[in-house]
Amino acid sequence: MGDHACGLLKVLFPHLTQVLINSVARIGKSIRIAARCTAPAARCSGCGTVSSRVHSRYGRRLADTAVSGQETTIDLEVRRFFCDNTGCAKKTFAEQVDHLTFRYGRRTLTLQRVLQQVALALGGQAGERLTGRLAVPVSGPTLLRLIRGMDLPEVPELTVLGVDEFAFRRGRRFGAILIDMDSRRPVDVLPDHTADTFAEWLREHPHIGTVCRDRGGAFAEGAERGQPGIPQVADRWHLLHNLATGLEKTVTRHRPCLKVPEPEPAPAPVRERDEESLSAYERKIRERHHDVRTLFQQGLTISAISMRLGLDRKTVRRYAKVATAEELMRERPSRTSTLTPHKPYLARRWAEGCDNAQTLRDEIAARGYRGGRKSVRRFLNTLARHNGPRAVPPPPPAVADVVRWIIGRPENQSDGARRDLKDVCGRCPEIAEACRLARGFATILRRLDGHRLGEWLTQADESKVKEIRTFANGLRKDLAAVTAGLTLPLNSGAVEGNVTRIKLLKRQHYGRAGFDLLKRRILLAS
Numbered sequence: 395m396g397d398h399a400c401g402l403l404k405v406l407f408p409h410l411t412q413v414l415i416n417s418v419a420r421i422g423k424s425i426r427i428a429a430r431c432t433a434p435a436a437r438c439s440g441c442g443t444v445s446s447r448v449h450s451r452y453g454r455r456l457a458d459t460a461v462s463g464q465e466t467t468i469d470l471e472v473r474r475f476f477c478d479n480t481g482c483a484k485k486t487f488a489e490q491v492d493h494l495t496f497r498y499g500r501r502t503l504t505l506q507r508v509l510q511q512v513a514l515a516l517g518g519q520a521g522e523r524l525t526g527r528l529a530v531p532v533s534g535p536t537l538l539r540l541i542r543g544m545d546l547p548e549v550p551e552l553t554v555l556g557v558d559e560f561a562f563r564r565g566r567r568f569g570a571i572l573i574d575m576d577s578r579r580p581v582d583v584l585p586d587h588t589a590d591t592f593a594e595w596l597r598e599h600p601h602i603g604t605v606c607r608d609r610g611g612a613f614a615e616g617a618e619r620g621q622p623g624i625p626q627v628a629d630r631w632h633l634l635h636n637l638a639t640g641l642e643k644t645v646t647r648h649r650p651c652l653k654v655p656e657p658e659p660a661p662a663p664v665r666e667r668d669e670e671s672l673s674a675y676e677r678k679i680r681e682r683h684h685d686v687r688t689l690f691q692q693g694l695t696i697s698a699i700s701m702r703l704g705l706d707r708k709t710v711r712r713y714a715k716v717a718t719a720e721e722l723m724r725e726r727p728s729r730t731s732t733l734t735p736h737k738p739y740l741a742r743r744w745a746e747g748c749d750n751a752q753t754l755r756d757e758i759a760a761r762g763y764r765g766g767r768k769s770v771r772r773f774l775n776t777l778a779r780h781n782g783p784r785a786v787p788p789p790p791p792a793v794a795d796v797v798r799w800i801i802g803r804p805e806n807q808s809d810g811a812r813r814d815l816k817d818v819c820g821r822c823p824e825i826a827e828a829c830r831l832a833r834g835f836a837t838i839l840r841r842l843d844g845h846r847l848g849e850w851l852t853q854a855d856e857s858k859v860k861e862i863r864t865f866a867n868g869l870r871k872d873l874a875a876v877t878a879g880l881t882l883p884l885n886s887g888a889v890e891g892n893v894t895r896i897k898l899l900k901r902q903h904y905g906r907a908g909f910d911l912l913k914r915r916i917l918l919a920s
Contacts, residue, residue, distance in 0.1 A: 436475050554603060
């Protein structure tokens with residue numbers, strides 16, 4: 395083989411430079427390379443002794459990576475050597491070629507590593523389809539066996555350990571992922587999220603310096619039991635999430651305050667409607683109100699009226715506390731539809747003189763409406779029955795929007811959001827108080843002013859908002875970790891990112907293949 399051919403071989407096939415190539419032939423759609431080993435000696439796989447005494451020769455057939463899209467096979471002649479170490483259990487051993495072969499392997503090291511990466515990236519079924527296109531066909535179960543045959547990395551010495559749970563099956567079965575917060579890489583995966591399992595893992599790895607965790611009690615208990623006194627840091631995202639959950643309950647309780655009050659109509663003379671003009675719903679309300687009020691004025695209790703009329707006690711109480719049936723009719727909840735956000739626009743266009751339902755439907759379709767023309771026509775008929783256009787109040791802001799306005803950064807909010815939040819706080823003193831305290835806590839969290847937490851807790855205890863008081867009581871139960879989380883620049887962002895990666899892996903059916911395969915996929919692919 396000339397110098398030019400040798401140089402080309404080293405560039406294109408570096409794993410074949412230590413063997414002598416006898417021939418290269420194309421058989422059908424595959425390429426066959428015949429080669430033999432030429433090293434003068436080999437090292438025993440049992441004791442490491444170098445030997446040059448040849449025992450015998452035999453052939454190995456190795457699958458290699460494709461050449462120009464063609465399946466490639468290497469027919470390699472290898473030798474068995476005598477082991478001259480009398481203390482070794484092996485009498486003979488087979489030679490291995492560096493960067494080409496490994497014990498009991500039917501593939502080259504290069505192809506083995508390629509298939510391992512395909513298996514880690516795609517799994518069994520998708521990997522099987524890809525390897526077929528790459529001219530190195532391998533079955534899905536074989537790819538999964540390659541993953542299971544790979545060695546898991548050792549757990550390094552960690553300064554800060556991050557821990558969080560993830561779901562094997564949503565809402566039913568959970569595991570835990572452990573992250574090196576310095577390298578942001580997973581170091582281990584636990585089969586459950588109990589305190590016992592986490593404590594046992596910490597005992598086996600006593601070099602952990604700090605634990606960064608969520609607000610879950612299992613991890614806090616496990617850390618204390620595994621390494622008593624170990625510093626723990628509560629994650630700031632989970633603190634803010636817990637605060638948002640409490641705020642959502644507060645705003646939901648005061649949902650009527652979110653609605654913009656309509657202007658008071660001019661007083662109209664009160665006149666009784668005749669029975670023929672009443673709807674079936676209104677007649678039913680009148681009859682039920684008359685029966686309940688009659689029995690209530692006779693001195694019967696709510697429970698007795700409920701049993702006699704076959705009504706729920708809450709319904710009886712609601713009918714008994716109002717003087718007239720008209721008040722109950724006004725309480726009938728209004729229904730919303732996909733057309734509700736577009737009603738102000740339709741009312742304005744009606745006032746401008748446009749009364750074509752199809753034209754208006756096309757206009758609001760460009761603004762996000764997905765309903766039909768009939769709904770628009772019915773709303774236009776409603777405007778016509780009221781002798782022309784009438785003002786339609788804007789829809790109230792969603793609870794999630796109000797919560798986001800409260801805990802979000804004020805400098806990142808639009809002028810409209812600030813104005814709407816100010817209006818809501820002006821209509822509801824309790825939401826205003828919750829907003830003041832929540833923003834105070836968010837400022838402490840973002841500025842890492844953990845030394846101000848005690849002052850904030852004192853204000854929260856005096857608050858009339860029960861959700862804020864509940865949140866403050868929860869902070870006191872985990873005060874040391876919360877204070878550390880509001881002081882140290884540590885957070886579980888790396889942990890949450892890896893949990894998101896696990897969700898992607900589960901969609902590739904790794905979770906269905908068993909915990910061991912999912913664990914190896916998480917640790918090896920990182």
